[in-house]
Amino acid sequence: MREDVSGTVASGGSTAVHEERLRRWRLVLGAEGGDGTGHPLTGRDAAMDGVLAALYDGGAAAGGRRQGSRSAGLGGSAPSVARWLGDVRSYFPSSVVQVMQRDAIDRLGLSALLLEPEMLEAVEADVHLVGTLLSLNKAMPETTRETARAVVGKVVGELERRLASRTRATVSGALDRSARVSRPRHRDIDWDRTIRANLGNYLPEHGAVVPERLIGYGRAARSVRKEVVLCIDQSGSMAASVVYASVFGAVLASMRAIETRLVVFDTAVVDLTEQLDDPVDVLFGTQLGGGTDINRALAYCQSRITRPAETVVVLISDLYEGGIRREMLQRVAAMKASGVQFVTLLALSDEGAPAYDREHAAALAALGAPAFACTPDLFPEVMAAALERRPLPVPETV
Known part of the structure; x- marks a missing residue:
């Protein structure tokens, strides 16, 4: 792996590009798969790697440990998951956070923890999270319901503003077009639309438009x-x-x-x-x-x-x-x-x-x-x- 990845990156040109690609490969591959990059992680990168490891190397259930894995997962308690969610939000953009949250719920069986207020306050709210909360609605304790409503309300408000x-x-x-009639009474003629529809019938010698087609609204149509x-x-x-x-x-x-x-x-x-x-x-x-x-x-x-x-x-x-x-x-x-x-x-x-x-x-x-x-x-x-x-x-x- 060391030879393959390093060779691929080395052809990229400058030293800076080389290092950045090695860094990205290391984060993607993880500790075991990434050893061949020869690129150690420090500081913020090491913290990001830890966040990824907790989710994707943590086993099939919260707190599970897999032989040879680099992490014990997120753990089974709400405080540890809440801390992890805070780290995710500090290192990744919102769109990535939402994907990682969904993966955490699916891979690590964290749905039950969403019934705890401190968890709900830590998550990045989106449509998928709302769906998960609704599926847990009947099991939700009263202490969590108010927080859950606030989370759902935030997402709904954003959707309403968008749509x-x-x-x-x-x-x-x-509705206006469906109510329009082609033979309106004189008082119901929409003169602006009628003139526009008949501009081809303009008679310059008379300075007038001949309205062959009348457009307006029938009273009955407007009231239905x-x-x-x-x-x-x-x-x-x-x-x-x-x-x-x-x-x-x-x-x-x-x-x-x-x-x-x-x-x-x-x-x-x-x-x-x-x-x-x-x-x-x-x-x-x-x-x-x-x-x-x-x-x-x-x-x-x-x-x-x-x-x-x-x-x-x-x-x-x-x-x-x-x-x-x-x-x-x-x-x-x-x-x-x-x-x-x-x-x-x-x-x-x-x-x-x-x-x-x-x-x-x-x-x-x-x-x-x-x-x-x-x-x-x-x-x-x-x-x-x-x-x-x-x-x-x-x-x-x-």
Whole structure:
């Protein structure tokens, strides 16, 4: 190893570049694998190496020791883990901290320690951490719940600031366009849009535009509120989607032109619409994990639809149905036949391609309800398309 790594680095040019590459290789390879670099670590680098060793050389469980490893791991107590989290934050950027936290939870079995306030105060909050906290919600002691709510509230607030303005602007534009009529009454003509649409009919000799096409808003169209039903699978694999959907639900509920309903389900169905003014309350009203009965959830949503032609139903699920498949598909077909716009999102997150039931996805596509994964940044465009009843912006990768 010494010969391979040193030879590779030596061809890099200057001594400074050589040393930096050796340093990076040493940090990547660890003590045993890195001995061939011949590069000792001191000071800050040695401390960084210790932080990495505690996580990645510490064995499969908190406090575990592996033969020949350079560290005993993070240990089983909250204080030692909290100290480790503080070190991670001092040596690495936020994006790396979040990855290392997730690895610590997965590799070292630290979920239970997140039930302790001092641990929660030390972590770098992100969507994945919120998902972990929600999965622990029912086991959380009262002494931790207030701290957990603060952590979740911080993440939700950041997401709202990032997503709310664009969502409101995009959806409001779609509502305006969907309400537009081509034969308005004189008092309802939108003269600015009408003139713009007819500039090709300008008659210079008369200094006037001939309005062959009138654009305006009918009074009935303006008075009809759209209905949006978010139906969210709260099985464990959908944690990030639940977080984003709750934020979007709160944003949509804040718009007067939309009547928003938020329903979460596993084998039971819970309507959280009354809590939509506070997405943190919505999230703590969920219970991640358990089975999945999509048919039962859709039956509930279908029973609450009063104006099908003005309703958009968004099912967010990986489609691993534990209920009655045939009835689930029949309900989707019935809703679409009644005029409901039906959207199926396999995931609402930035996590990449999700695992999902391909047979069910194909069956929904055959009904005219294509199922696809959606990022939070794309979601406003999806909602706008559904409200305007135009083709959905399905990603090419689906």
